[in-house]
């Protein structure tokens with residue numbers, strides 16, 4: 189390898205991607221190193237292992253580099269390389285025929301977490317006329333987003349950058365571990381840590397004593413799944429002690445009297461019995477959040493993956509409103525995006541998702557019975573593929589997702605893909621367990637191979653991304669979507685000729701072309717605070733709806749109520765006798781992004797095996813030792829993990845990692861059914877879902893842990 193001759197500033201997309209990084213290339217253009225960018229306003233020089241070793245994914249020998257068509261049975265692993273033209277022609281022909289003969293709802297598009305392609309996958313699905321966009325959103329972030337839109341009309345974000353001249357004085361981290369995992373939801377762990385270190389009061393609400401919990405002023409180690417009860421008691425306290433912001437509540441909220449009445453029974457003592465958090469700690473957290481201003485909040489999957497997910501989010505937004513922290517510097521703000529770059533995030537402008545192009549009669553055909561679940565409800569969708577209720581989808585395009593591992597019941601997902609769907613396409617970097625089932629596999633471009641206007645989540649600034657490499661025939665997902673959309677006659681929704689053409693259109697109002705924009709690297713929005721004083725809140729009443737009129741209209745509880753997890757020591761004591769441990773799954777791991785990274789040597793070395801974490805005292809009681817193979821069982825499945833003692837947990841709470849597969853093992857399964865935390869859950873019990881968002885209780889279940897018998901020879 190020659191000496192590094194070029195260093196280019198770009199932005200990483202190894203996770204939700206907020207870090208600006210420096211990519212070092214040698215004189216042959218080969219990427220030799222990736223480092224943090226100390227001058228970055230979004231990441232301050234941070235880089236995590238996923239970013240640092242990104243070129244190991246880019247240049248990986250197992251990467252899919254050409255479109256591949258299945259030649260033998262599904263999952264037999266025999267593919268033939270075909271041209272892009274043939275691949276796109278085949279998709280256009282199959283999608284068109286299904287659309288004409290059966291209806292567009294029979295074609296579904298599946299996508300993963302927030303990734304570069306998301307604004308175009310949704311748009312393509314809706315343009316085609318299908319409501320069946322399938323993704324992990326019901327368990328992640330989007331219920332909070334939808335809840336925000338009905339409660340206050342926009343999604344408040346923590347103002348942890350200090351650009352408005354104030355940093356949060358009180359910072360609450362609630363069911364999020366972004367400081368350790370590296371980045372999430374548009375926030376870099378380092379920037380959150382720096383705000384955390386500067387705050388006068390820090391409150392961490394997490395069943396585990398995470399790094400931030402250990403450093404916090406107050407750690408509430410609640411029982412998993414009881415967040416809503418905790419929040420109801422915090423609201424009770426703030427109202428009881430008249431600690432709420434009276435002017436804000438009087439001028440900008442509806443329903444205060446009803447709320448006051450509603451929370452009267454939810455005392456800190458009531459919540460202590462449910463959450464295990466001492467009543468005085470609940471009071472201290474509530475009063476600190478109300479009195480130490482500005483107060484800000486980082487929250488995460490700890491609140492999403494529960495049967496109370498939507499009501500928890502409602503309670504949280506109510507607390508934010510009562511504490512008067514909305515849209516103040518250092519509080520929970522509505523970012524102002526750069527005015528001269530066209531919007532590219534459907535989180536900011538729902539029109540980007542193309543939902544307006546979906547006819548109402550098609551919208552009604554969505555496979556989803558939950559009022560606030562976006563797109564298709566994945567468990568319902570996979571079951572529909574097999575049982576045909578309400579109908580049997582025929583085609584599926586999976587773009588950047590590995591649902592055999594990341595959705596519950598990968599066995600059902602695999603059956604749907606292998607035995608039921610008529611035509612499946614998977615766009616990915618690798619032949620994952622999911623891609624191995626597909627009829628057609630498309631080689632996706634990696635972020636190092638993409639030019640982009642980086643907008644998703646980072647709505648206080650927009651970043652640039654630059655194409656710095658090209659491996660084989662890998663191609664930007666969005667460019668593929670554009671070509672296919674044009675073949676299917678969807679030009680009105682996709683008026684851009686090519687990806688490059690779209691990028692030029694996005695930056696056009698700024699007077700720059702894409703090259704100028706890319707050279708500038710970052711464009712800031714002009715932040716203004718307290719915009720509600722002149723604009724109100726974009727809800728039906730124009731105010732923050734403490735009592736939600738939208739929920740009243742749907743005849744669902746319009747003030748937050750707590751639901752006990754369906755499998756818990758309180759709700760199912762008989763079951764708990766056999767399954768005495770509370771199971772949390774899928775807390776994010778620094779070296780991996782969900783299923784990604786298991787085949788990257790530098791990352792796998794950092795975390796070689798699938799772990800289940802347990803308190804040392806409990807391990808001792810069960811006679812289990814560090815590094816031992818153990819079975820984790822629920823009433824719905826048994827999977828194997830390696831035991832890791834972890835003092836951060838309560839003695840009756842365990843954590844099993846998610847998304848484990850073993851690319852070094854034999855396909856098509858690559859060991860994906862051995863240590864798959866998502867095989868421990870069930871699909872067919874309605875009470876296992878949040879009735880409002882369809883969220884699943886991935887962080888509050890019951891299990892037992894036993895040694896795997898290993899014969900002594």
Ligand SMILES: Nc1nc2c(c(=O)[nH]1)N[C@H]1C(S)=C(S)[C@@H](COP(=O)(O)OP(=O)(O)OC[C@H]3O[C@@H](n4cnc5c(=O)[nH]c(N)nc54)[C@H](O)[C@@H]3O)O[C@H]1N2
Pocket residue numbers: 299300301302303304305324327328489493587588589590591593594595615616617618620632633634665773774775781782783784846847865866886
């Ligand atoms: N039990 C349990 N399960 C969970 C969770 C949990 O906490 N517990 N967390 C859930 C959450 S929060 C989420 S968001 C989901 C995530 O679920 P998914 O988004 O399905 O995550 P991945 O499995 O990483 O799937 C990504 C796949 O896309 C490929 N890929 C990456 N980038 C691109 C790209 O730009 N284009 C294309 N075409 N392919 C790409 C990767 O190689 C990988 O195979 O998992 C959920 N699953």
Ligand SMILES: Nc1nc2c(c(=O)[nH]1)N[C@H]1C(S)=C(S)[C@@H](COP(=O)(O)OP(=O)(O)OC[C@H]3O[C@@H](n4cnc5c(=O)[nH]c(N)nc54)[C@H](O)[C@@H]3O)O[C@H]1N2
Pocket residue numbers: 203204301302328329362363364365366369370371372373393394395396398410411412413414415487488489490491772774775776777778779780781782887888
């Ligand atoms: N390195 C890395 N970074 C990632 C990802 C990744 O896979 N790897 N995934 C990305 C994605 S898609 C997402 S959605 C985000 C998610 O990132 P986070 O929101 O941080 O989600 P988790 O790590 O799943 O859980 C966060 C914390 O919630 C706690 N928790 C568990 N159960 C409960 C509970 O019942 N109540 C409460 N209050 N807390 C609980 C856990 O102990 C954990 O510390 O991370 C993103 N960033």
Ligand code: SF4
Pocket residue numbers: 200201202203204205206207234235236237238239240369370371376377
């Ligand atoms: S935290 Fe995310 S964006 Fe930052 S370097 Fe790591 S993978 Fe890249």
Ligand SMILES: [Mo]
Pocket residue numbers: 301324328329
């Ligand atoms: Mo997520």
